Amino acid sequence: MYKFINAREKVMKGVFLFSAIFSILALVVITVFLFASGVPFIAKTGVFKFLFGTTWAPTIDNPLYGILPMIVATLYVTAFSVVLGVGIGLFTAIALYKFCPKKFVAPVRQMINLLAGIPSVIFGLFGMTIIVPFVGNYLSPTGVGYGIFSASLVLAVMILPTIVSVSLDALNAVPNSYYEGALALGATKEQATFKIMLPAAKSGIFAGVVLAIGRTIGETMAVIMVIGGSPEMPNGLFKSVRTLTSNIAMGALELKGDALSALIATGVVLFVFTLILNVSFALLKKEKKEKTKRSAKNEKS
Amino acid sequence: MKNLNSAGNGNRKLFFALRIFCTVALGVSLLCLLAVVAYVLINGVTKISGDLLFGDYSVSPSILPAIIGTLQLVGISILIAVPIGVASAIFLVEYTNNKGRLMRVIQVATETLAGIPSIVYGLFGYLIFVVAFGWGYSMLGGGITLAIMILPTIVRSTQESLVAVQGGLREGAYALGASKVRTIFKIVLPSAAGGIVTAIILAIGRVVSESAVLILTIGMVVKDIPASLMSPGTSLALDIYYFASHGYPDEAAATAVVLLVFVICLNLLAGALGKIIKKSTGETK
Numbered sequence: 276m277y278k279f280i281n282a283r284e285k286v287m288k289g290v291f292l293f294s295a296i297f298s299i300l301a302l303v304v305i306t307v308f309l310f311a312s313g314v315p316f317i318a319k320t321g322v323f324k325f326l327f328g329t330t331w332a333p334t335i336d337n338p339l340y341g342i343l344p345m346i347v348a349t350l351y352v353t354a355f356s357v358v359l360g361v362g363i364g365l366f367t368a369i370a371l372y373k374f375c376p377k378k379f380v381a382p383v384r385q386m387i388n389l390l391a392g393i394p395s396v397i398f399g400l401f402g403m404t405i406i407v408p409f410v411g412n413y414l415s416p417t418g419v420g421y422g423i424f425s426a427s428l429v430l431a432v433m434i435l436p437t438i439v440s441v442s443l444d445a446l447n448a449v450p451n452s453y454y455e456g457a458l459a460l461g462a463t464k465e466q467a468t469f470k471i472m473l474p475a476a477k478s479g480i481f482a483g484v485v486l487a488i489g490r491t492i493g494e495t496m497a498v499i500m501v502i503g504g505s506p507e508m509p510n511g512l513f514k515s516v517r518t519l520t521s522n523i524a525m526g527a528l529e530l531k532g533d534a535l536s537a538l539i540a541t542g543v544v545l546f547v548f549t550l551i552l553n554v555s556f557a558l559l560k561k562e563k564k565e566k567t568k569r570s571a572k573n574e575k576s
Numbered sequence: 577m578k579n580l581n582s583a584g585n586g587n588r589k590l591f592f593a594l595r596i597f598c599t600v601a602l603g604v605s606l607l608c609l610l611a612v613v614a615y616v617l618i619n620g621v622t623k624i625s626g627d628l629l630f631g632d633y634s635v636s637p638s639i640l641p642a643i644i645g646t647l648q649l650v651g652i653s654i655l656i657a658v659p660i661g662v663a664s665a666i667f668l669v670e671y672t673n674n675k676g677r678l679m680r681v682i683q684v685a686t687e688t689l690a691g692i693p694s695i696v697y698g699l700f701g702y703l704i705f706v707v708a709f710g711w712g713y714s715m716l717g718g719g720i721t722l723a724i725m726i727l728p729t730i731v732r733s734t735q736e737s738l739v740a741v742q743g744g745l746r747e748g749a750y751a752l753g754a755s756k757v758r759t760i761f762k763i764v765l766p767s768a769a770g771g772i773v774t775a776i777i778l779a780i781g782r783v784v785s786e787s788a789v790l791i792l793t794i795g796m797v798v799k800d801i802p803a804s805l806m807s808p809g810t811s812l813a814l815d816i817y818y819f820a821s822h823g824y825p826d827e828a829a830a831t832a833v834v835l836l837v838f839v840i841c842l843n844l845l846a847g848a849l850g851k852i853i854k855k856s857t858g859e860t861k
Contacts, residue, residue, distance in 0.1 A: 280755050287757045291671060294663035295678075298731065299685040301724050305692070305700045312703055366601030374595050375602065383606070385847065390609045392778075392843045394785030396813045397832050400820050401612045404619075404829075432608045439605065465591035493693025495788035496817060520695045520788070527702070527792050542699040546692065553691040557684070 306546075313543035316536040325540065331506035331517075333526070333534035340537045342544065344508045348423065348516040349548075351509055352498065353491045355427035356434065360491075361484055363431070364438030371439070372446045373468045384443065391436035399500035402429035407501055415513035421503030424512040429497050434487040441486065445479025446472060478563060485556045489549055495520040519545045613836070620833035623826045629834075633799045637819070637827045639834065641801045645715065645794070645809040646784055648802065652719025653726060653783050658776055660723075661730030662765075668731070669738040670760055690728035697725045698792035705793060713795025713808035721793050722786060726779040733778070737771025738764060770853030777846040781839055787813035812838070 317325050320340050328341020371380055406428055411420025449472050457467035473480075503515020504525055517525070519541055526538050631638040664682075672679040698721070705717030741764050749759040765772075790796070795808035798818050802809035810818070812835045819828035 284755055284757050287760075288667075288671060291663045291667035294660045295667040295682050297660050297664060298682055298689060298727060301727070302685045302689055304704070305689075305697075305724075308700055308703045308708075309696070363601045363605055366598045367605040370595075370598035370602040374598050383602075386606075387609070388847075389840060389843050390613070392781050392785070392839050393612065394787070394813050394835060394839060396785070396787045396816045397616055397836055398612065400816055400828055400832050401615055403820055404825065405615060432612065435605050435609060463588055463591060465595045466588070469591055469594055489691050489693075493695065495693070495695045496813075500817070500820060520693060523695050523699065524788060524791055527698075528796070539699055539703065542696050546696050549691050549693055549696075550688070553688060557687070 309539065309543050309546055312536060313540040316533070316540045317543070320537075320540075326544070329508055331522070333530060333537055338533065340534075340540075342519070342522070342541055344506055345517050345519045345522045345541070346544070348502070348509045349492060349518040349520075351423050352426045352430065352502070352518055353488060355423065356430035356491050357484065357487055359427060359431035360434040360487060361438055364435045365442050365480065367435070368439045368442035368446060369468060369473070371443055372472075373464065384440070387436045387439050391440065393433075395433060395494060395497040396500075398429050398433045399497040402426075402497065402501040410513070417511070417513050419503070419513050419515065421501060421515045422511070422513045423502070423509060423516060425501045426498050426518075429501050430491050430494060433494070433497055434490055437490065438483050438487055441483030442476070442480045445476040445483070448479060449475040478560075482556070482560075485552065489552055492548055492552070493520060493545070495524050499524050519548075616829070616832045616836050620829035620831075623830040624833060625830075628827060628830055637798075637824055639812065639815050639827075639831050641798060642810045642812045642815040642831070643834075644801050646811045646813075648715050648805065648809070649719050649722060649790075649794075649811055650780050650783050652716060652805070653722040654776065654780060656720060656723035657727050657730055657779065661727050662734050662772060664727075664731050665734035665738055666760060666765075669735055670756070670764070686728045686731050689724070690732075692725075693788075694725065694786060695788045695792075697721055698789040701789060701793035711806060713793065713797070714806045715794055715802050715809050716805040718790050718794035718809075719805075721789055722783050725786070725789060726782055729782065730775055730779055733775035734768070734772050737768040737775070740771065741767045770849060774846045774850050774853070777842055777849070781842045781846075784811075784835070784839060784842070785813055787811070787817055790814050791817075 320328075325340055325342060326346070327343050328339060329343050330339040330341050331344060332339045371383060375383075402425060406425050407420035409420070410425050410428075411418055414424070415422075453471050453475055454467050457471045458464070462470070498518055499521040502518060502521055504517055504521060505515040506517045506522065507514070509516045522541050523538050523545070526534065530538060627636050628638055629643075630640050633641060668679060668682060701717055701721030705711050705720065706713060709717070711717050745763050745767060746759055749763045750756075754762065790811055791814065794810065794814075796810055796814050796818055797808040798810045798815055800807075800809070812831060816828050816831045816835065819825070819831060
């Protein structure tokens, strides 16, 4: 009996261990498959020509695979939508934190959490049928609604719920005694919130921003429906362009052979982008942790 | 902080202005988000019809293939991701002590998986299932790709609910002579079941909402109900994109309502469940 139990313990531990290693395995397989198919193509085209080539024309006789227009468009869209989304979202979180009737907070918070679950394709549909025509008719000097401007608006709204709830969590994690202390020193409620609580919640809010950047870089469906899709160098906010993700999605159903490898190579670039983002964030977090550890030690001694 | 003492009246006014700006921002956020929901509902509800929901696609556009496809994808991905995810979380919480190198590597791998954009998962699914395995576009390939995508979420939330189980329960079980595996299955998992179920519901929500992965793995064949798991197909989210970009705005609007209502119901269910669990665990304490 004892032997049987012992064997069962070992088998189950093995099963658990294998499952835990599955994540590592999956990551390795994904990386290997992507790089094995993408990197040779990049090498064949030339790293510089691929990353900094300004013409994407996979279907002509002498095909050209330059993804600089897509990289630039991705950076533009990400920057604009994150600035806009974080700007509005952070202030919304602050309003929910201190400046609105207590009764409102819980229901509003619940609603925002609910809205965080809206599928991106629905934001895309909204953008395509409302924002793009509106921008085209009233805001765009060229009359074109598609482009970086519309995409940034749609993405900014899409990342709002995430930013609001992460920032609010960060603010709530700051001990209330900070706030009370500031009030006791004669600060107004507003001063206490903006000068004491906000800086104290900085790292949590920053984590939310990184999350939002990751989501906007990787978002496909909402972007593809409002960005237009011409693989041209962006030289204006109201012109049809293409991001890295939309390049992959738009070409995937049509292209074959070398052109398809070019899409996979685009995926590799996107993958590396997000890896750099995640790793630098993890390093930053680690450094901060060590810093606080060190300062805690200093205080003790 | 030194500014606090020297804070003049002008400074106070500035901060008061900031406060007003906050309230405005709150209004803008709520307005934007509610506008999206209201627009989808108002615009789409009137366009839902029996033909669209359950009709034959050869007669008129229908989302029946998409409904079936979505259910298949949910089934496949949950069946794969939940056992692996839960077992993985059990190993991380019950068998390692937070400091081991293996633990750290697994944690980093899970975080990295969570950060990969969905279209990159789509490319991977395409390369491995469509090309390397030679399955072509298939529901099974799409489902497995989705399973890998939702795995990090399930691992993380299961981990949280396992950690939340009081240590005393485990020690009590050991004291009564239960083995580790028996303790895990009879004591720890039942106590954490609520949190795990909530995590699964949220994961279903993600599967239902996902579309970028599926373009590359199940092929967006909107007309036919998938004959088997190895056939290409479509999902609700994919149908919205298809309808919107191929000149069926009414069908897109109606499908959006179906998808939105479905996702909101899932989220409400998860929320309600979370509340019930909080209550019941609160009582046992």
